[in-house]
Amino acid sequence: MNDKAQVGIQFNWIFVILIGAVLLGFFFSFIFSSTSSNEKEVSATIARHFETIITSTNQKIGTVKSYKIPLSELEFTCDNFQDVYQYSIGGVKAKDTKYELIFSSKKLYGTRIYTWTEKWNIPYQVATFLYITNDKEHFSFIPLNNQLSSFEEELVDNFATNISSSVANKTNSGDYENIPSSTMNMDKYTYVLIKKLSSNLPDPSTFIEVPKNKVSIIVLEPTREDLFDQGNVYFFDYDKYKSFVSSTTQETNYDSMYLGKASLYAAIFAGNKERYVCGMNKALKKLKIVSEIQKYKILNENQSIDSICRSHLIGDESINQLKGAIYFIEDIISQSQNGFSETTLTKIIADINQLEKKNNEIIIEYQCPAIY
Amino acid sequence: MSCDILRKMIFRNKIKKAQLQMGETIFVVIFIIILIVFGIVFSTNAEEDSIREKQKTLTDLNAITISKYASSLIELQCSTLGVIDKSCFDKYKLTAFMNLSEKESGQIAEYYFSQFKNANVTIKEIYPPTNNEWTIYYNELGFNKTKKSKMTNIPVSLLDPISKQKSFGELIITTFS
Numbered sequence: 001m002n003d004k005a006q007v008g009i010q011f012n013w014i015f016v017i018l019i020g021a022v023l024l025g026f027f028f029s030f031i032f033s034s035t036s037s038n039e040k041e042v043s044a045t046i047a048r049h050f051e052t053i054i055t056s057t058n059q060k061i062g063t064v065k066s067y068k069i070p071l072s073e074l075e076f077t078c079d080n081f082q083d084v085y086q087y088s089i090g091g092v093k094a095k096d097t098k099y100e101l102i103f104s105s106k107k108l109y110g111t112r113i114y115t116w117t118e119k120w121n122i123p124y125q126v127a128t129f130l131y132i133t134n135d136k137e138h139f140s141f142i143p144l145n146n147q148l149s150s151f152e153e154e155l156v157d158n159f160a161t162n163i164s165s166s167v168a169n170k171t172n173s174g175d176y177e178n179i180p181s182s183t184m185n186m187d188k189y190t191y192v193l194i195k196k197l198s199s200n201l202p203d204p205s206t207f208i209e210v211p212k213n214k215v216s217i218i219v220l221e222p223t224r225e226d227l228f229d230q231g232n233v234y235f236f237d238y239d240k241y242k243s244f245v246s247s248t249t250q251e252t253n254y255d256s257m258y259l260g261k262a263s264l265y266a267a268i269f270a271g272n273k274e275r276y277v278c279g280m281n282k283a284l285k286k287l288k289i290v291s292e293i294q295k296y297k298i299l300n301e302n303q304s305i306d307s308i309c310r311s312h313l314i315g316d317e318s319i320n321q322l323k324g325a326i327y328f329i330e331d332i333i334s335q336s337q338n339g340f341s342e343t344t345l346t347k348i349i350a351d352i353n354q355l356e357k358k359n360n361e362i363i364i365e366y367q368c369p370a371i372y
Numbered sequence: 373m374s375c376d377i378l379r380k381m382i383f384r385n386k387i388k389k390a391q392l393q394m395g396e397t398i399f400v401v402i403f404i405i406i407l408i409v410f411g412i413v414f415s416t417n418a419e420e421d422s423i424r425e426k427q428k429t430l431t432d433l434n435a436i437t438i439s440k441y442a443s444s445l446i447e448l449q450c451s452t453l454g455v456i457d458k459s460c461f462d463k464y465k466l467t468a469f470m471n472l473s474e475k476e477s478g479q480i481a482e483y484y485f486s487q488f489k490n491a492n493v494t495i496k497e498i499y500p501p502t503n504n505e506w507t508i509y510y511n512e513l514g515f516n517k518t519k520k521s522k523m524t525n526i527p528v529s530l531l532d533p534i535s536k537q538k539s540f541g542e543l544i545i546t547t548f549s
Contacts, residue, residue: 052433127446300464304535370453
């Protein structure tokens, strides 16, 4: 074989290899781009699905819904300090949630999610709270005595069905039965207890048999006759709870407060002080808007009502400096701008009580149009 | 002499054969490339159609979501002692909302933009016939009238809480895409 023929054969091979490489590269890039676009499509589908869930929460209050989603990690961020409110799917930001009232754990990983809604009435309906969890999160209610107290019973009865939960039994020896075990293989275990002034909280070793890092303990301390009216909330991790119950007096400052049933369950689903307070701050923004609508409504009605009703709605200096309903509404508006704190909440509660009284009074005694 | 000519002829034949082989290879490669290009053009067109279809579905879904949200605005619905009457809007609350929107347009627009985005939401009193109309939300930013819009009409009742008179109206939601 001469040199030219050899060069020809070699050239043929080089040509074939180059074209083959180009074709292979093309097909690989095509497959790669199609895989990544499929992943994006899945994320977009979940994001879209979620947006619909969030937007339509106002529709059916009190219902638990279950959704099957492709295996993915949902991350909910609510950070007042950094002003970040969003949820992301698989690490990619899906939507801003600056005004959406969502209460959930920071991360939910799995293929099934549950949503539950509750209306926030204080005293007029302000908003709908959306609670999100999944099949990898378990809620366990721990009674303080052998029998459930009326508050504990009420708390359990009103909790969402379908969501993974259990009620522990306290035995005569002081131990607990029907408590979550490691075999359940959950990502998070939330224990809920109701604190009473007279009785001490149980030691964590009596009711916790799961890894400590997966534990979140919520202690509720109702301050009214009705459990759902208002109360204090303590958020603990295992170690903090352990040191709290080990102290002789079992006294510590509560972390936050709840106001109404929706707010109580918000604390349980948030499982953490920062996320709960952040969500409640958003709720206060909505309270401000709704209260302002109430205020303008009363001012608009002013021309169409008689003087007695007017004095009760707007107020009248001449009748013992009678404070009208609008006075309390204006105070709620100004308080709701201060953010979710004990002081704010105490003042709002006082205004709400006055407003409730006023509403009943003007409807029953004076036959005036209702404030709400 | 004759040997020389024979050698030259054989050499020329070899070159022709090699050229022919090369030509065949190039032809096959070009043919394959043409097939691939056809495939890409075809699949791109099919993908484009499916994207257009999905976009239409999403636009419809968006309109439905906004309509659902608008029809369940608890801040504007009729209520007695905190109990909400669905599909009923309080006329005084609607006027109050418009007053508030005028006074604090920035705050209200920002709050409701997260739900309504680019849409117009209006409530019109139909029976008894009046000129009463309440524009709850208006945002046509960046969308002129020639752009695509979708209108959804939902029948609602309207209540005057002072006279306790109810009237019939419609909630008109126009979404822009």
